[in-house]
Amino acid sequence: MKKLGVFICHCGVNIAGTVDVKSVAEKIGKIGDVAHSTDYIYMCSDPGQQTIRDAIREKGLEGVVVACCSPSMHENTFRKAVRSQGMNPYLCEIANIREQCSWVHQKEKDTATKKAVEIIQSTLEKVRQNESLEAIAVAINRRVLVIGGGSLASPRLSTWPRGAMRLSSLKGTLLWVVTWRSFSRPFQISIQPWPVFSPTCQRLKNTPRSACAVMQNWKTSRVRGQF
Numbered sequence: 001m002k003k004l005g006v007f008i009c010h011c012g013v014n015i016a017g018t019v020d021v022k023s024v025a026e027k028i029g030k031i032g033d034v035a036h037s038t039d040y041i042y043m044c045s046d047p048g049q050q051t052i053r054d055a056i057r058e059k060g061l062e063g064v065v066v067a068c069c070s071p072s073m074h075e076n077t078f079r080k081a082v083r084s085q086g087m088n089p090y091l092c093e094i095a096n097i098r099e100q101c102s103w104v105h106q107k108e109k110d111t112a113t114k115k116a117v118e119i120i121q122s123t124l125e126k127v128r129q130n131e132s133l134e135a136i137a138v139a140i141n142r143r144v145l146v147i148g149g150g151s152l153a154s155p156r157l158s159t160w161p162r163g164a165m166r167l168s169s170l171k172g173t174l175l176w177v178v179t180w181r182s183f184s185r186p187f188q189i190s191i192q193p194w195p196v197f198s199p200t201c202q203r204l205k206n207t208p209r210s211a212c213a214v215m216q217n218w219k220t221s222r223v224r225g226q227f
């Protein structure tokens with residue numbers, strides 16, 4: 001059984017104005033494998049991060065949950081903090097109790113507090129299952145396969161859909177466009193023929209025709225893995 005630590009952030013009043021962080025910390029602290037449960041006003045501040053580092057060192061924590069904002073804000077911050085104490089960074093997870101809890105339940109404090117506990121409990125379960133990981137480098141090339149570009153390939157289209165807008169930044173990239181022909185025949189795909197497809201390539205910031213591959217009558221036999 002891993003020894004886990006939970007750190008609950010107030011974010012000033014962003015979280016603590018709605019969620020009763022003290023009672024959450026107390027409740028989470030009663031879970032068997034939680035060796036340390038505490039709250040702090042700004043967990044991403046230097047003193048907040050130091051709280052995490054100290055607890056890892058003093059309690060010998062083997063996994064960490066930081067209950068705070070979206071992982072897009074500070075997941076890296078906290079993963080760096082745990083790594084500085086020799087913990088694998090992927091044993092640190094974020095429980096989002098701000099955007100997914102306090103901000104959307106501002107008039108329901110009891111509900112928000114219960115929900116914060118549940119979010120932390122489910123994140124704890126993830127940390128229990130987590131394994132140490134190492135980042136790897138993977139060789140890439142400048143080829144892009146676009147799936148679902150049916151309207152993209154239309155020369156009559158006056159306004160571009162969102163996917164096409166993204167493609168417009170791929171200047172100089174080898175481009176394969178695959179369109180789904182029929183939803184009644186899943187996995188059957190085909191490429192738009194050149195008369196339709198070529199103008200589209202030119203609209204992609206003059207990507208040369210030679211940089212676009214045309215493959216007709218494609219049919220997938222099986223799909224393995226996922227992105």
Ligand code: SF4
Pocket residue numbers: 009010011012014041042043044045068069070073074098
């Ligand atoms: S970690 Fe996130 S929730 Fe906590 S103080 Fe910083 S920004 Fe606010």
